[in-house]
Structures are given as structure tokens and as C-alpha cells.
Amino acid sequence: MEQHRVTLQLRAKGSFHTSKSRGQSGLTLVELLVALVISLVIALAAVSSLIVSRRGLTTVDAAAQLGDNARFASALLLRLGAQAGFRDVEYAATPRSNNTVGLAGAGAANPDVSGVNNAYPSATDPYNSSTAWRTSSVGYGSDILILRHQAVETFPGSGRSDMTMIDCSGTPSTTVPVDRDDRMVSVLYVDVSQGEPSLMCSTGPSTAQPIISGVENFQVLYGVAGVTPNTAPTATPVAPNVADRYLRADQMVVAGNTAATNANWSRVRSLRIGMVLRGAEGSTQQKEAQTFYPLGLAKASVTGTAGSAMSSARDDPGTIFTSPADTRLRQAVTFTIQLRNKEGL
Template identity: 30%
Template sequence: MVAITIGLIVTAAVSTLFVSTKRNYLEQDRQAKMQENARFALNFLTYDLRLSGYYGCLDEVNSETVNNAVSAGLFLNVLYPVEGLNNATGTWYPSANTTLPTSIVANTDAIVLRMASPSSSVQVDSPMPNTSAQIKVDSVAGLSVGDIVMLSDCASADVFQITSVQTSSLHLGHNSGSGTPGNSTQQLSKRYSPPAKVLKFTTRTYFIRNNSSGIPSLFRQDNAGAAEELITGVDQMQLTYGKDTDVPPDKIPNIYLAAGQAGLQTPAEWSRVRTVRIGLLVRTPSESGGDKDAHTETWNLNGYTAAAYTDNNRRRMFHVTVNMRNL
């Protein structure tokens, strides 16, 4: 009888230890996946923030240097390399466009980044005979009808949609009246010559939306295409922008403001943005076991306070400040 009792005690102790060890392992695994998701989310955002405003060798973007031939809405407003949306309030700054990302989670921020891709460039091979002529390039590899591209030299740039690709003669067409969104004109701003380059142009929007399982997640949308889910379990994104207020400017931010806040509304004010401070609130991919805790904690991301959550997910805030290299 004593032996049986001792055996039962040992069995119970081993079972308790096993259950506790498994629970700890699962919790550590959830925490590790949460941190990995946060790292990937910040990597995506950081890479594109550093690339935004890259327009080939063109140093400064303004209405005199960039001609947009595309029939465009929000996604091709090329004069603004970066735009911000604060708390899904309905207005992008500085363009004042009111087109919201589809199903954006309330009270979350979004950001639009515009850039040419340095890995997709081909070089103009001979001077254009006139501004509406096809463009002779040294290669058409990676280019397709419908692509939005930027034709850029070190003095100016044109953005247009490719309407024809001649693989034998290596010519790119840019007619009007076809394609989506299509070109509003066939005329470019000038006759381009070597060594001008043609680069794919992208407007990339980052925002928070619930995925098909109802979990808030980080989504990315390129141009006017379908949004894709990047990272699951991103509850909140809050962004502030580092503005250089010195006269003359020294490219060092003196103050951080939210999009649309006084001092960060007009194109002139946004031209002083030098950095972006990202705040993410990321949850574990699944709830912790056991009874739900009485959650009372709140979360402060870049000045925005997120209320306590009622589920049993663990959460953590992640912050990073990114320098905008091309602004």
C-alpha cells in the first residue's frame, strides 16, 4: 500500500512537471514567434522607407522636374515620396487625398511610399527623335505592357505606363487611350537621350487590416493592385515624422509630428521630413492557456494610447526610427 501511494505521488509529480514544462514551452514559442513577426514587419517597413524618394540620379523632386503622364489617383502622386494617414481619419497628407485603404482598422496609421526600383533599370540606347516617340533601350528584360515606369536622367523625369514592348527592336511604347490606369498623354516632357534610365515605379501602401481569420495584420499594397498580408498579429501601427525646422535646413529633425498635425500638413512642411518613427503593437499568434487575466495595461505608441485588450494574447511594443535617405 505504501509503495502504491508513493508511486501515485511520483506519477502526479511527473505529470505536473510535464504539463508545466509543455505550457512553458508553448508560451516561449508564442513569444518567439511574436518577436520574429515584429522583426519581419520592421524589416519590410525600414527597407522601403530608406528607398522611398529614389528617382534614379534625380536629386530633387518638384513639379518642374517630374512629369506624370499616367491617369493617376492616390497611388501615383509622384511629387510626394511619402504620405501619411493618421488614425484612419480619412485624409492623406500632404496630398489631401481621401481614398482610404480598404477595410483599414480604425485608429491605426498608414503610410504611402513612392520609389523607383534600382534593380529594374534599363538604359536608353539612343536619343528620342521627338517627345511622343517610342523609347529605344538596351534591354527589355523584366518589362511588360502595363508596367508603370519612370524615365529619369539627372535633370528631370517622366512617369508613364508602358503600352507596348518590342522584344526584337528593344522599343517601349507609351501611347494614350489604352491600359489601366492608362496615360493621359503620349507626350513626354522632353526628348530623352543616353544615359537616361527606365526604372519600374512603385507606390507602396502599408496599413493594418483584419485578415480572413479576423486577426489584425500588416498589409502591403503596390500601386492599385490587390493588398497582400505580410505579417499576422499586428494590432496597431502609429507613425510620427521627424521634421527639420532649422533655417536653413540641416537635414536633422528637430520635432516629431503625426500626419496632419499642425506643422505637418502642406507639401512645403512635408518637404522638411527627414525621418519616420515607427511604433508597432504586436500580439502572440495564439492566446495563452488558462483563465483570462484581468487586463488593465494600456499601450503608448508614439503618443497614441491603445486601450487594454480583453483576450489572452500576450503583446509587446516595438519602436524604430528610420532615416529617409533620399529626402
């Protein structure tokens, strides 16, 4: 009887032990490794998605900034272009009796609209001295645009400016003109001294300041009425107020004849402006070179090359702009400005 009890107890204990062992079964090492790999894949996918989203937001921000810069540049240049050639009522009412008198001598009247092709101005004499761009320079092919206009006297004899006319820095004139050739001057060009190529504004020696950062290319063509390249004007144009062709700044120059050159500048009726603006490094996810046409992609004819619709685009440095292969977002901006520029004022 005693042996039978012992046997039952041993069997009971053995049964309890077997049941407990089955309850402790868990994951094997292989299963743990598989779970770890799956977790890593999910984490990497989440991080990659976050990085792509962040880069996308950076590109969107850069595109918005480029759009703002483009709008600001076009608005500023449109306003300066509308002001170019403006004379206060006292001088506008009495045109010059002879438009060529004194143009080549001391105190000569510089044209209201002028410029230099493929150059940047001297810091000490931005109106009359410039240096040509080197081929390898950032900003190569960019042009200089010079615009002049008078301030407005509040009323004749008041001696006070109404401060409605501004220069390229946005500064209004606080003084009134003393004669018909006393004008405000704005010089616009590209400079790389700011660490980033920028559209610069100069209103005199040592006054240059950046107004728009990231401008790699600045192109200007001049819509003229009755001007033959590098030739003194002769007969009055058939349509004197309508541009019949677009020329580069160097095509307006008549060698050795300042009066004829200024007469050509007085026949500029519109400006064709082209720019290429760039964003910060890493503002786009693609790293590749791009080709831009600042003055437009249109062809001169069916067989013409892209960007050749303007008469000078075929041989004008910068009118076909190829960017380096980097991660900067870029935008081309093109627009035309109608001028008040007039002969004989």
C-alpha cells in the same frame, strides 16, 4: 502407545497449520488506499509538470515567432524607408524648377512620403481614400503609411530595370520610369479581414495582401524640418536635413491647400514607427490586460504622462495601447528610419 502417537501427530499438524497462517499475512485495506492516494498524487504532479513544461515551450516558441516577425517588419520598413524618394539618375540630376508647380492640378505629383492618421485605406482607391477606425475595432488607432520611389534603369537608354528596388510585397519593378513622377508605391496599414489583425501591403487597387500576421497596432510619426502643424511652410529651416519635431499625419495637412500640404510632406526627414504584435491564443500562461507604448515609454517631462515624449502622443489614438485580458503573448516594437526625402526633386 497408540494414543501417544496420535497425540504427537495432532500436535505436529496443529503446529504446521499455525506456521502457515502466519506466512499469509499481507496489506490491509487502509494501507492499499494510502498507497493508491500516494500514487495518484505522484501521477498528478507528473502530469502538472508536463503541462507546465509544454506551456512554457509554447510561450518560448511564441516569443521566438514574435521576435522573427518584429525583425522582418523592421527590416522591410527600413528598406522601404531607405528607398522612399529615390529617383533614377536621369531625374535626380535635374530637380524641379518650381516645386509647387502642378501640385494641386491634374496629374499632380503626390509626395514621396505621406500617410493618414487613425485610418485604413479604401480597397478601390488606397492612395486617396480612407476610413477612420471605430473605437471598438481591433486595430483601432493604427495609421496608414504611403511610400513612393522610382525603379532603376540598368543604364541610360537601355529600357530595362535592374530590379534592385522592391515594393512592400517584395516584388521588384520590371519597368523603368517614363518621367520623374512615375514611381512604385507601397501602402502599409493594419487590416482585420484575414481573421487575424495583420500588417497589409497594397501596391494598387485590389492588390492588398498580408505580410505580417498578428499586428494589432501600427503607429507612424513624421520627423519634420521647419513644419508648423497645419500651416503652410515659409522660410527654409535652419537645419533642413534634421528633424526638429515629430508630427502626426493629420498635422501635416493644410486645409484647402494641396500644394502647401505636399510641401510639408517634402520636409519629412525621418519616420518613427511603433507596433504591437501578438501571438496565438494560449501563447502565454497569464490571462491579464497589458498596457503598451508603441512609440516609447518616455515622458515629455518629469510631470508628463508615460508615452508623451513625442509631441503628438498625448492625443493620438493607439499610442497608448491596452490589450484585452486574454492569453496571448505580445511585444511592442519601436524604431526610427532616416529618409532620403528631399524638397525640389
